[in-house]
Amino acid sequence: MRIRDFDIKPETFLKGLILTNGIEFSPAALLFANTHNAKRQNMVYNMPNNTEAFRPQELFLNSIEDDYTVVTSCVASSTKRQSVLLDVYDNELSAFYNGQKFEHIKINYVSEPAYYSKLCRDGSQVKEYVSACGYDELNIIPWSGCAASKNCLFCGVNSFLDSNQTTAFSVSNHYKEYKGYKLENYIANLKESVSIALLDSCYQHHAHIIIVSGNLKDNMLNEQTRICGRIANSIRELVERQSAEGIVLVITPPLDTDILYQIKEDGIAKTVFNLEVGTKQAFAKYCPGKNRIGYHYFIDRLLKSVDVFGKGNSWTNFVYGLEPNMDLLKVCNELAQCGIVPSANILHLDKGNRLDCQPPELPDTFQFFVELDKINRRFEHAPYYCSLALRTSLTNEVHDGRIKEY
Numbered sequence: 001m002r003i004r005d006f007d008i009k010p011e012t013f014l015k016g017l018i019l020t021n022g023i024e025f026s027p028a029a030l031l032f033a034n035t036h037n038a039k040r041q042n043m044v045y046n047m048p049n050n051t052e053a054f055r056p057q058e059l060f061l062n063s064i065e066d067d068y069t070v071v072t073s074c075v076a077s078s079t080k081r082q083s084v085l086l087d088v089y090d091n092e093l094s095a096f097y098n099g100q101k102f103e104h105i106k107i108n109y110v111s112e113p114a115y116y117s118k119l120c121r122d123g124s125q126v127k128e129y130v131s132a133c134g135y136d137e138l139n140i141i142p143w144s145g146c147a148a149s150k151n152c153l154f155c156g157v158n159s160f161l162d163s164n165q166t167t168a169f170s171v172s173n174h175y176k177e178y179k180g181y182k183l184e185n186y187i188a189n190l191k192e193s194v195s196i197a198l199l200d201s202c203y204q205h206h207a208h209i210i211i212v213s214g215n216l217k218d219n220m221l222n223e224q225t226r227i228c229g230r231i232a233n234s235i236r237e238l239v240e241r242q243s244a245e246g247i248v249l250v251i252t253p254p255l256d257t258d259i260l261y262q263i264k265e266d267g268i269a270k271t272v273f274n275l276e277v278g279t280k281q282a283f284a285k286y287c288p289g290k291n292r293i294g295y296h297y298f299i300d301r302l303l304k305s306v307d308v309f310g311k312g313n314s315w316t317n318f319v320y321g322l323e324p325n326m327d328l329l330k331v332c333n334e335l336a337q338c339g340i341v342p343s344a345n346i347l348h349l350d351k352g353n354r355l356d357c358q359p360p361e362l363p364d365t366f367q368f369f370v371e372l373d374k375i376n377r378r379f380e381h382a383p384y385y386c387s388l389a390l391r392t393s394l395t396n397e398v399h400d401g402r403i404k405e406y
Contacts, residue, residue: 004363005405006370010104011061012394012402014095015072018059018084019346019392020362022077023095028088030054038109039132041074058110058134058391059086059093065104068402071134073391075348078359110135115197120189129186129193135388137208138197138239140190142231146214148252148289152276154319156352157214183227187234194238207242208385209235211268212250218293225254229266236267244385245270248315252293253301260301260308271305272315273298278331282323302340311339312381321347321360325368332372336379343384344372345392365394366403373398 001013008016025033032038038056055074062069077083085096086107093107118126131139146157198207211231216224232247239247246269253273254260260271275298276290277283284291290298298316305314316335318328332342347359360368372395376383383395390396397403 002406003366006366007404007406008366009063009065009068009397009402010102011063011068011070012397014061014084014102014105015070015397016362016365016394017097018072019075019348019394020078020359020365021081021097022083022348022359023074024077024083024085025055025074026085026087029086029093030056032088032093033109036109037111039112056109060106060108060110060135062106062108063104064106068387068400070387070397070402071110071389071391073348075392076350078349080358111202113197113200113202115193115200118196120192120196122189124189126193126196129190130197132197132200132202133210133389134385134391136202136206137210137385137389138194138203140194140209140211140231140235141213142186142211142227143213143216147217147220148215149218149292150289152287152289153354154276154286154322154347154350156350183230187231190231191234191238194235198239198242203242206244206386207239208245208248208389209239209243210248210250215252215289218289221252221293222254222256222259225251225259225263229259229263229268232263232268233266248272250274252290253298253305257301257304260305264308269309270313270315271309272317273302273305274317275299275302275331276317276319277322278318278328279323282327286319286322302335303338306339312341314339315341315343315384317384318342318344319347320344320365320368322357325364325371329368329371329375333375336375336381339379341376341381341384342372343393343395344368345390346394348392369394369398370403370405 001008001010033056034054039058041055041057057074059072059074060069061072082098087094087096095102095107113132116127120126133139211228228249228251236247247267248270249263249268250272277286280295283295302314302316335342346365349355383399384390387396387400
């Protein structure tokens with residue numbers, strides 16, 4: 001398929017269209033999900049505004065031509081654009097756009113992992129401690145919600161916090177305090193849960209082990225980093241064989257940068273301090289809580305992480321669609337030159353967001369990811385994870401030659 005100056009493989013074109021325009025499900029497609037063990041929307045990240053009953057979370061899109069497969073998030077429809085419709089045709093899932101069926105693509109739901117139904121010895125559910133994002137990510141989310149002084153405008157995580165969730169720490173309904181039970185109990189159950197989860201077929205080839213959560217209060221950034229270090233140290237031997245890149249920590253960086261040396265000793269291999277937006281002006285607008293901590297606070301700690309963990313092991317992610325391409329690409333180039341790996345997820349409109357904009361247009365999206373790939377190749381940075389994990393990004397697809405300029 002061709003758009004602007006790019007030749008795009010069909011599965012990647014469809015993924016881009018879903019991520020920018022959204023997807024809806026016919027009654028038949030929802031029934032198909034119910035009978036084919038589709039993984040449901042987990043209501044932690046990417047919670048759609050217009051959630052249908054039993055809405056599936058992700059899709060496999062497979063190119064029949066050469067058997068290349070990507071995973072896409074089933075993001076909510078954009079209110080101002082024609083969305084993709086998923087329906088059942090000849091007993092198979094098929095995608096339609098403006099009444100036209102997408103050919104040469106085999107579509108399946110990403111299945112719910114078997115470990116979602118398993119229990120720890122104390123009766124708690126394994127999925128309280130670990131979850132699958134995309135196909136082969138193993139996410140560890142040690143506390144629910146976010147206690148940042150002000151939430152990012154694109155994030156709706158606190159709008160659906162389950163106050164009864166039993167994890168290491170649970171942010172209270174007002175997100176000003178946190179409460180928890182003994183960390184030792186949490187770690188014991190986490191280790192058991194990780195051991196059970198890694199037996200699942202979705203991690204047979206490899207697993208991307210990611211510790212990720214919202215923030216504790218701003219004055220607890222040191223403490224939350226130390227807690228994540230303890231978690232990493234407790235599971236490092238369990239995940240070593242299957243981990244694709246070592247344990248990845250996605251977090252707001254600590255106040256005290258010496259803690260970075262400690263978490264490296266604990267087993268953290270890569271740190272991800274997400275700027276979310278590139279310019280100082282956009283940072284102040286869209287990330288008011290992070291802005292209180294400071295734009296240069298994040299930059300300084302990204303640079304420090306390069307010193308501690310090495311070139312290519314300090315990552316930062318952006319929400320693509322909140323600022324002009326050239327502004328964001330300029331920042332990405334500057335960071336990549338310093339040994340920091342930039343990447344981006346495509347903006348989607350979660351429930352609870354406070355944005356005044358729509359997701360980016362599809363041609364601009366392909367243009368951005370092609371230019372981002374050029375930057376990362378120039379400085380010998382590889383994209384994050386793989387095409388089965390990054391469900392809201394096109395970095396792996398561009399890197400793998402699924403989008404080419406002509």
